[in-house]
Amino acid sequence: MNEMQRRRESTLKIFVISDSIGETAQRVIHAVLAQFPTLEEYEVKTFPFIDSKEGLLAICQDALNEKAIVVTTMVGLELNQVCRDFCRRVGLEHIDYMTKLMGIVSNRSHIEPIYESGSQYHLNQEYFKRVEAVEFAVRYDDGKDAKGFNTADIVVLGVSRTSKTPLSMYLANKSYKVANLPLIPEVALPHEIDALKGKVVIGLTANANYLMSVRQARLSSLGLEGVSSYVKLDRIKEELAYAREVFERTGAYVIDVTNQSIEETAQLVIEYQKEFNQ
Structure with a gap:
């Protein structure tokens, strides 16, 4: 194994998959990585506006090939389930930033989420x-x-x-x-x-x-x-x-x-x- 291959194998890879622009996950990831100042070899790839099962599975397969950590910020129930099932089946590490918290908020407030991608940006538009x-x-x-x-x-x-x-x-x-x-x-x-x-x-x-x-x-x-x-x-x-x-x-x-x-x-x-x- 040459040096380039070795570095590629040892690089920490994170795949950010989102049905919006993926900004939420990126901010958290960079905040986490800032706590590891000696970590030099890492790569964060963002896959925004994912809205199909086929596209999602292709990205998940790439994540498996590259041994990446999968981070998702998707609000759609179906795509979240597809991603969870794939990662569980192949043993990929997966963090879903949206589903669990939405469920907790829904249980506490007795209000169903609207499951609409990019809703926070609608709020920003209203602000402007x-x-x-x-x-x-x-x-x-x-x-x-x-x-x-x-x-x-x-x-x-x-x-x-x-x-x-x-x-x-x-x-x-x-x-x-x-x-x-x-x-x-x-x-x-x-x-x-x-x-x-x-x-x-x-x-x-x-x-x-x-x-x-x-x-x-x-x-x-x-x-x-x-x-x-x-x-x-x-x-x-x-x-x-x-x-x-x-x-x-x-x-x-x-x-x-x-x-x-x-x-x-x-x-x-x-x-x-x-x-x-x-």
Whole structure:
């Protein structure tokens, strides 16, 4: 036996077989191997997206030929059983990272697993979708850029202190892209507002006296105690009347936020959005 053959025979070989990309097993394996700093001769081979019995058995046969340790991260019951049976029959060392733990979780939670490959990456996609929605809400908050109305999932309209921004951010954390616009009688609406047909438009309104107290509290928090038209009841009623005209013009679904939490308002918006898009 020459030196090359000897080294090949003595090399620790690990076959990672997965019905996804195999990243889970690779991380654990490299963490384990890091505990053996003097181990120089090893080889980790990854076989991702295995979805057939024939393909799996071919890999298992190669593992047998190379005397490899077989590590699997597969969620499918049938393929896991095929791999277990083969390894048991021929004496291959086999570690299944998924099946036993899924069984324990299922027994404790009384919930059946969905047996869907790559489910964790769906979660990652949802995470990035949520991040994108939050960035969208920040970019198009308070009518900063009217272009946002064209691409938003939901457009929120309302006078000052009707909780447009908190609602937008809450919905963004539910992965909805939301653009909002403050309604001020003296400020012309952007022309994009007239092109909202077929889009979910929410109009936030409130009792005038309630709004007055909310605005007064806001001014007090800023150290502005002087008299301002911002908190005058007649002015607030004028703004609310103007808002009603805009709501009618845009076909907005109107929600009264008087003494209502953001969560309650958001739930109404989500229910309406689902009905609207059916």
